[in-house]
Amino acid sequence: xxxxxxxLRVSKIxxxxxxxxxxxxxxxxxLAILGIDGTSGDSVSVAMNMPSDRLGHxxxxxVEGRELSQDEVDVxxxxxxxxxxxxxxDYDVVxxxxxxxxxxxxxxxxxxxxxxxxxxxxxxxxxxxxxDDGVRCEYCDTIIRxxxxxxxxxx
Amino acid sequence: xxxxxxxxxxQLSRGDIETVLDHAADIAADPGAFADRHxxxxxxxxFFEPSTRTKMSFTTAMxxxxxDIVDMGSxxxxxxxxxxxxxxxxxxxxxxxDALVLRHPMEGSxxxxxxxxxxxxxxxxxxxxxxxxxxLLDLYTIRENAGFDDLTIGIMGDLKYGRTVHSLAHxxxxxDASQHFISPESLxxxxxxxxxxxxxxxxxxxxxxxxxxxxxxDVLYVTRIQAERFPDESEYREVAGQYQIDADTLAAAKDDLxxxxxxxxxxxIAHDVDETTHAQYFQQAHNGVPVRxxxxxxxxxGDQ
Numbered sequence: 001x002x003x004x005x006x007x008l009r010v011s012k013i014x015x016x017x018x019x020x021x022x023x024x025x026x027x028x029x030x031l032a033i034l035g036i037d038g039t040s041g042d043s044v045s046v047a048m049n050m051p052s053d054r055l056g057h058x059x060x061x062x063v064e065g066r067e068l069s070q071d072e073v074d075v076x077x078x079x080x081x082x083x084x085x086x087x088x089x090d091y092d093v094v095x096x097x098x099x100x101x102x103x104x105x106x107x108x109x110x111x112x113x114x115x116x117x118x119x120x121x122x123x124x125x126x127x128x129x130x131x132d133d134g135v136r137c138e139y140c141d142t143i144i145r146x147x148x149x150x151x152x153x154x155x
Numbered sequence: 156x157x158x159x160x161x162x163x164x165x166q167l168s169r170g171d172i173e174t175v176l177d178h179a180a181d182i183a184a185d186p187g188a189f190a191d192r193h194x195x196x197x198x199x200x201x202f203f204e205p206s207t208r209t210k211m212s213f214t215t216a217m218x219x220x221x222x223d224i225v226d227m228g229s230x231x232x233x234x235x236x237x238x239x240x241x242x243x244x245x246x247x248x249x250x251x252x253d254a255l256v257l258r259h260p261m262e263g264s265x266x267x268x269x270x271x272x273x274x275x276x277x278x279x280x281x282x283x284x285x286x287x288x289x290x291l292l293d294l295y296t297i298r299e300n301a302g303f304d305d306l307t308i309g310i311m312g313d314l315k316y317g318r319t320v321h322s323l324a325h326x327x328x329x330x331d332a333s334q335h336f337i338s339p340e341s342l343x344x345x346x347x348x349x350x351x352x353x354x355x356x357x358x359x360x361x362x363x364x365x366x367x368x369x370x371x372x373d374v375l376y377v378t379r380i381q382a383e384r385f386p387d388e389s390e391y392r393e394v395a396g397q398y399q400i401d402a403d404t405l406a407a408a409k410d411d412l413x414x415x416x417x418x419x420x421x422x423x424i425a426h427d428v429d430e431t432t433h434a435q436y437f438q439q440a441h442n443g444v445p446v447r448x449x450x451x452x453x454x455x456x457g458d459q
Contacts, residue, residue, distance in 0.1 A: 115282050117263040122240050124267050139263025140284060141347040 016064040018086040024057030029149035074102035116140035160269040164322035169329040178449035196222035199252035203259040212443035283316040290322035292446040296439040300413040301373040303330040311337040312378030319417040328355035339394040401425035
């Protein structure tokens with residue numbers, strides 16, 4: 001079965017974004033990191049743990065009516081470094097690109113250090129420097145290496 | 156040296172450190188020559204948790220430079236009690252003063268506060284994070300007693316939560332010191348400090364027994380093992396006794412070993428050590444004044 005056939009398991013979208021090659025089981029975390037919880041009215045399709053030559057198993061997310069910004073794509077790289085982004089207009093792929101890891105992510109992750117000032121009611125967003133093998137709080141220096149999705153800030 | 160804010164020892168280069176220490180030495184040699192240096196300067200003191208030495212030495216330093224301080228007072232008597240954010244507090248007080256000194260129980264508080272003010276801000280301790288001015292006076296004391304060349308230093312006690320340890324460890328990488336960390340396994344260095352030391356290529360070894368390394372040390376920096384860090388008291392009692400030193404312990408040390416402590420001590424250094432030539436912790440505390448005078452003078456434009 002080709003990748004195209006797999007994508008047809010969920011309906012094609014007219015306009016929006018297809019996020020492909022998400023590591024198997026990470027699709028819901030991708031939705032969380034994009035702040036997509038179904039309340040906005042966007043039509044969202046999710047396929048999980050589909051066979052993939054590159055990844056073994058992969059997830060695919062299709063978001064109707066929304067083109068992801070570069071900032072959103074950058075942040076995705078933290079949990080889906082192999083993801084590809086397909087921008088769809090009138091059923092055609094008009095743009096296809098890989099995600100790239102940003103040097104810093106702001107307001108995306110919650111610092112796991114409960115004594116970090118960013119966890120207080122202060123007018124400041126969390127800010128993490130992105131390294132090769134983890135992220136590091138720019139305020140308290142706490143390093144997160146594992147289970148990044150567990151630290152995604154709720155919208 | 157030119158830094159708007161002093162937040163972490165990590166921002167200090169070897170050159171920055173030497174500049175402050177050299178200036179502190181000049182001040183210590185002739186403090187009267189600096190008495191009118193900053194007669195119109197007001198330093199805002201924002202201490203959100205108790206402090207004796209740090210607060211008094213900053214106060215003394217500013218007054219010995221001819222300036223004065225404005226003190227927020229205790230948290231209980233301030234608007235913080237009414238729920239004011241730290242960001243608002245520092246924005247208000249920067250309008251009253253020429254520079255700010257902040258002590259706060261949360262890690263990263265000084266960095267965050269510095270993003271809301273234009274006057275220079277000095278981190279006087281942020282939770283278990285950093286305490287860069289303590290590090291400067293520690294380095295001054297180390298340089299005076301042991302020098303920076305081929306320095307072998309042991310740092311013992313609560314290495315996990317001790318902010319003075321974190322700051323000092325970072326700064327010691329700039330002088331290529333050989334660092335030995337002695338602690339119970341449960342209080343070893345946090346991951347972020349280990350990472351930084353590794354990245355800096357620092358010579359670092361960890362021990363659970365002081366005896367393994369004591370004879371090699373030029374400096375032994377002792378910190379308090381805090382009972383409140385342990386989930387149960389019996390576990391604390393078991394380890395705390397292993398990290399106490401007395402005059403007999405130091406019989407195995409070099410004759411010119413320098414023993415330091417950021418103070419306050421409880422029982423980790425027995426009083427019989429005070430009478431030995433090793434003890435430098437009170438002089439270390441006294442060095443806080445010329446070092447903080449030097450830092451304030453440089454930050455406030457005294458080098459121009």
